[in-house]
Amino acid sequence: MPFIPHTQEDIAEMLASIGAKTIEELFDEIPKDLISGELTGVPPGLSEMEITRLMMERAGQDGLYQNFIGAGAYEHHIPAAVWQITTRGEFYSSYTPYQAEASQGTLQLLYEYQTMMASLTGMDVSNASMYDGATALAEAALMAVRSHKTSRRILIPQTVHPIYRQVVRAIVSNQKIEVVELPFCTDCGQILPESLANSVHEEFAALVIPQPNFFGVLEQVDALTDWAHSKNAFAIGVVNPTALALLTPPGEWGSKGADIAVGEGQPLGIPLSSGGPYFGFMACKNELVRQMPGRIIGRTTDLDNKEGFVLTLQAREQHIRRSKATSNICTNQGLMVTAATIYMSLVGPEGLRRIAAQSHANTLELVEQLEKINGVKRAFSGPIFHEAALTLPAPVAKVLSQLKQKGILGGLDLQAYYPELGNTLLACVTETKTAADLQNYAETLKQALS
Amino acid sequence: MLIFEHSRPGRRNYSQSPATPAGKSKIPQNLLRKSPVLLPEVSEMDTVRHYTRLSQKNFSIDTEFYPLGSCTMKYNPRACNSLAMLPQYLSRHPLAPEDTGQGFLACMYELQETLKAVTGMAGVSLTPMAGAQGELIGVMMIRAYHESRGDFARTEIIVPDAAHGTNPATAVMCGFKVVEIATDKEGNVDLDALKAAVGPQTAGLMLTNPSTLGVFEKNVAEMSRVVHQVGGLLYYDGANLNAVLGKVKPGDMGFDVIHINLHKTFSTPHGGGGPGSAPVGVAERLLPFMPVPIVAKEGDTYRWVTEKEKPQSIGRLSAHMGNAGVLLRAYIYIRLLGMHGMHRISEFATLNANYLMAELSKAGFEIAYPTRRASHEFIVTMKDIKDKTGVTAMNLAKRLLDKGYHAPTTYFPMLVPECLLIEPAETESKETLDAFVKSMKEILQEIELQPDMVKGAPHTMPVRKLDDVKAARELDLAWKPSA
Numbered sequence: 001m002p003f004i005p006h007t008q009e010d011i012a013e014m015l016a017s018i019g020a021k022t023i024e025e026l027f028d029e030i031p032k033d034l035i036s037g038e039l040t041g042v043p044p045g046l047s048e049m050e051i052t053r054l055m056m057e058r059a060g061q062d063g064l065y066q067n068f069i070g071a072g073a074y075e076h077h078i079p080a081a082v083w084q085i086t087t088r089g090e091f092y093s094s095y096t097p098y099q100a101e102a103s104q105g106t107l108q109l110l111y112e113y114q115t116m117m118a119s120l121t122g123m124d125v126s127n128a129s130m131y132d133g134a135t136a137l138a139e140a141a142l143m144a145v146r147s148h149k150t151s152r153r154i155l156i157p158q159t160v161h162p163i164y165r166q167v168v169r170a171i172v173s174n175q176k177i178e179v180v181e182l183p184f185c186t187d188c189g190q191i192l193p194e195s196l197a198n199s200v201h202e203e204f205a206a207l208v209i210p211q212p213n214f215f216g217v218l219e220q221v222d223a224l225t226d227w228a229h230s231k232n233a234f235a236i237g238v239v240n241p242t243a244l245a246l247l248t249p250p251g252e253w254g255s256k257g258a259d260i261a262v263g264e265g266q267p268l269g270i271p272l273s274s275g276g277p278y279f280g281f282m283a284c285k286n287e288l289v290r291q292m293p294g295r296i297i298g299r300t301t302d303l304d305n306k307e308g309f310v311l312t313l314q315a316r317e318q319h320i321r322r323s324k325a326t327s328n329i330c331t332n333q334g335l336m337v338t339a340a341t342i343y344m345s346l347v348g349p350e351g352l353r354r355i356a357a358q359s360h361a362n363t364l365e366l367v368e369q370l371e372k373i374n375g376v377k378r379a380f381s382g383p384i385f386h387e388a389a390l391t392l393p394a395p396v397a398k399v400l401s402q403l404k405q406k407g408i409l410g411g412l413d414l415q416a417y418y419p420e421l422g423n424t425l426l427a428c429v430t431e432t433k434t435a436a437d438l439q440n441y442a443e444t445l446k447q448a449l450s
Numbered sequence: 451m452l453i454f455e456h457s458r459p460g461r462r463n464y465s466q467s468p469a470t471p472a473g474k475s476k477i478p479q480n481l482l483r484k485s486p487v488l489l490p491e492v493s494e495m496d497t498v499r500h501y502t503r504l505s506q507k508n509f510s511i512d513t514e515f516y517p518l519g520s521c522t523m524k525y526n527p528r529a530c531n532s533l534a535m536l537p538q539y540l541s542r543h544p545l546a547p548e549d550t551g552q553g554f555l556a557c558m559y560e561l562q563e564t565l566k567a568v569t570g571m572a573g574v575s576l577t578p579m580a581g582a583q584g585e586l587i588g589v590m591m592i593r594a595y596h597e598s599r600g601d602f603a604r605t606e607i608i609v610p611d612a613a614h615g616t617n618p619a620t621a622v623m624c625g626f627k628v629v630e631i632a633t634d635k636e637g638n639v640d641l642d643a644l645k646a647a648v649g650p651q652t653a654g655l656m657l658t659n660p661s662t663l664g665v666f667e668k669n670v671a672e673m674s675r676v677v678h679q680v681g682g683l684l685y686y687d688g689a690n691l692n693a694v695l696g697k698v699k700p701g702d703m704g705f706d707v708i709h710i711n712l713h714k715t716f717s718t719p720h721g722g723g724g725p726g727s728a729p730v731g732v733a734e735r736l737l738p739f740m741p742v743p744i745v746a747k748e749g750d751t752y753r754w755v756t757e758k759e760k761p762q763s764i765g766r767l768s769a770h771m772g773n774a775g776v777l778l779r780a781y782i783y784i785r786l787l788g789m790h791g792m793h794r795i796s797e798f799a800t801l802n803a804n805y806l807m808a809e810l811s812k813a814g815f816e817i818a819y820p821t822r823r824a825s826h827e828f829i830v831t832m833k834d835i836k837d838k839t840g841v842t843a844m845n846l847a848k849r850l851l852d853k854g855y856h857a858p859t860t861y862f863p864m865l866v867p868e869c870l871l872i873e874p875a876e877t878e879s880k881e882t883l884d885a886f887v888k889s890m891k892e893i894l895q896e897i898e899l900q901p902d903m904v905k906g907a908p909h910t911m912p913v914r915k916l917d918d919v920k921a922a923r924e925l926d927l928a929w930k931p932s933a
Contacts, residue, residue, distance in 0.1 A: 003717075003876070004798045010879070011801070014802075017805055023800070026823055027823075029822065030668075030697070030698060034671070034703060036696075036702060038789070039793070042564050046785050051785050056536065058554065059536040059539055061552055061553035062539070062553040062554055064541060065541075081494060085501045085505070092719045093512045093719050094508045094509060094721075095723070099509070101908050101911035102508070105507035106504075109504050111929070115452075115454065132769050163766060164769065167769065171586075171767070174623060174625045175623070245483070246477060246483055247482065272540065272542060273539060274539070274775075275772070276770060276771070277727075289925070296927060298926055299921070300916055301916070302915060303906070306913055312922050312925070315922075318582070318618075319862070322615045323619060323622045330581060330615075332724050333725045334724045335722060335724065336721075341453075345453050345492055349487045349489045351466050351467035352489060353487075360472065404550070412545055
């Protein structure tokens with residue numbers, strides 16, 4: 001019996017203690033007509049050897065590619081120690097740290113994580129993580145509306161990840177919050193701060209500012225943040241954590257800094273793995289901490305005045321406040337944050353800066369090589385970080401399919417998300433690619449287009 | 451000691467980032483970061499030691515018995531982890547073409563189909579990233595269903611008082627008003643209270659069965675009739691599915707929407723508080739509203755079903771497709787169990803719970819619902835002990851830590867005073883349960899002879915009782931370097 005240790009003797013002794021004749025008898029309070037018979041549609045059990053073979057066959061079927069797709073999930077080198085430590089049973093198989101004295105490992109790690117993320121984003125405080133970047137943005141929107149009090153409107157530029165916009169809409173519409181999308185400049189690929197005054201006339205609770213935006217383009221964050229504040233609204237930054245090693249953090253945008261910073265934590269040591277599990281991060285100014293959803297860890301002392309860590313501000317949470325909680329969120333993405341914290345410790349400030357700088361330089365290099373190909377040019381003129389939108393002289397889907405034959409996943413076809421952009425490809429390069437990889441990509445693309 | 455306190459300026463791990471600083475940059479000066487990033491500068495070995503030592507300050511299933519009620523802390527098979535971490539699965543980009551992920555998608559499709567079979571639902575979507583998100587998605591579908599029929603009058607969700615806090619919090623997040631109904635003295639939902647609460651304003655009822663009181667809701671069929679009769683829908687919180695897996699299908703009990711906590715019943719790791727995963731299942735009439743994406747099979751090919759084919763879908767609730775790696779672990783687990791493994795889980799979880807309940811009762815502990823069978827969990831109340839000695843359920847919980855056991859769930863459900871919700875899970879052996887009972891008896895004696903010692907527990911943990919009030923009053927949420 002897989003994962004059940006009972007011997008026949010154990011079963012007999014246990015039933016005798018209970019005073020039951022059979023295990024079946026223990027289910028006698030369930031109405032008979034509800035008991036289902038033999039399960040159908042479930043295959044028979046496999047041994048570990050058999051499932052290993054099956055999973056390896058299926059993995060082999062999927063293969064390994066040179067990946068140049070970014071669009072919210074980024075391939076970075078992950079130091080071996082990250083997942084070896086993260087999957088230690090004491091992290092992997094522990095529960096939410098409700099029993100603080102028996103969970104000091106997880107709690108201290110989360111406090112260290114909060115410290116790292118607060119610094120990276122330039123904010124005062126960070127929570128212990130959310131499900132993913134998209135839901136973190138939705139929660140930030142809810143948080144802004146709760147704090148703003150008079151407006152239930154959120155402005156989201158169309159340069160924000162299209163799926164994030166869908167997720168925000170799905171979640172906040174339940175609470176009658178209006179999402180207004182703002183157009184972008186199709187030449188530079190940015191939101192133009194000077195155009196906002198003309199297109200927005202009504203009061204709003206928050207403006208979402210992506211950095212870099214979905215096209216990889218850097219936004220004019222200072223002007224956007226100041227504009228939101230001048231309208232008595234909050235500024236919410238959606239940022240890439242790797243990029244923050246190089247870029248001004250949200251806490252320092254404009255004259256007062258953004259109020260809330262969120263984003264996808266995956267680039268910090270989490271494998272791509274078909275989209276999850278990742279983690280969302282969320283940090284904010286001190287004034288907003290009581291409106292922040294999710295777990296928050298605080299440092300305190302024990303009876304002997306020794307330092308220790310606990311879940312704090314729990315009065316915001318569902319297990320205490322029930323229907324009056326700031327969110328229904330119960331967990332964070334604990335294990336992912338464990339990996340991210342170990343990752344950030346291993347690479348350190350200089351390592352993260354080099355990873356970001358190399359990703360940026362590699363992207364510039366690829367763009368330079370691709371722009372030499374007839375008909376290929378950057379779709380937007382704005383400055384970029386590690387991703388570029390490129391206009392091709394042929395349908396992107398066809399080109400990508402040819403690259404795939406050569407083992408290259410060349411990027412994302414923007415057709416489905418921005419049909420108005422025509423044949424536009426979004427390609428990303430990180431530090432994982434060598435000069436030879438870039439050359440190979442450029443040559444293969446050239447062939448595909450000839 | 452914090453990782454930052456191991457830091458020395460200029461210390462680096464040269465293997466873990468590009469060797470030479472990149473030359474080319476076209477980032478405008480005004481966008482460049484000027485302030486330093488407060489990450490530690492520590493060696494790889496010091497990092498490994500620091501986090502290994504931190505891990506050793508945790509209790510975990512791999513190291514201790516963890517009878518945490520309503521959390522289903524069962525063994526997490528190692529094969530599920532190692533096979534989900536094969537390089538092809540880890541390196542696959544979520545937006546990679548479907549034909550480069552047929553192996554992965556086959557696993558997802560089979561997981562969907564198996565979950566349908568064991569729950570008796572017509573459709574399953576794998577996207578929810580935690581139990582609470584499964585609830586949110588489920589209640590959003592209830593809302594979408596009513597609104598699609600032009601019925602906008604349904605503004606209330608009914609929740610029993612024993613429910614998890616996420617149930618009312620979710621209903622509010624979906625814009626509903628919460629109506630709480632009472633529990634009778636046998637631990638069942640008060641049917642008369644339910645009948646009085648329902649009406650044309652009822653959108654649905656959220657129910658956990660077996661309930662968080664550790665008993666099977668005997669009147670579930672009648673409850674289903676009452677709610678359906680007024681046009682409401684029934685939501686099944688799958689938190690306790692482990693207790694009836696392979697025995698009773700939520701679909702057969704009349705539920706229209708369910709979520710299944712894979713991190714409980716299907717043994718994916720709790721990871722110190724996530725990532726979870728909670729697929730939602732729906733009855734026929736809710737199929738059009740399911741969140742996307744969903745995996746479809748055509749011939750031998752697997753593909754994603756998106757909003758284009760499901761115009762009434764409530765939409766997307768995660769950036770990609772939910773916690774794929776967790777779903778893979780659950781898939782591997784169900785393949786290891788197979789069809790007979792499913793009902794064995796509920797049988798042995800129930801055997802362990804009833805045995806432990808019987809033994810603790812014999813040892814002198816008061817069982818909250820002594821006339822009922824335990825499902826996979828049961829409640830001990832410390833009310834009498836507290837009245838006599840001043841020792842609380844929390845004190846006993848902390849003393850258990852000293853004895854090498856994780857504490858049961860305390861003070862939940864809130865309607866039983868001084869309660870301990872105990873769930874042993876099927877993977878524990880009789881010896882472990884016996885040893886636990888022995889320790890509980892020892893604590894009973896200690897309560898009699900040295901109550902103050904018990905009140906001061908724990909004594910052997912890395913820290914003693916921590917000051918929660920100070921933590922909330924003098925907020926210290928991030929380390930700051932001393933000037």
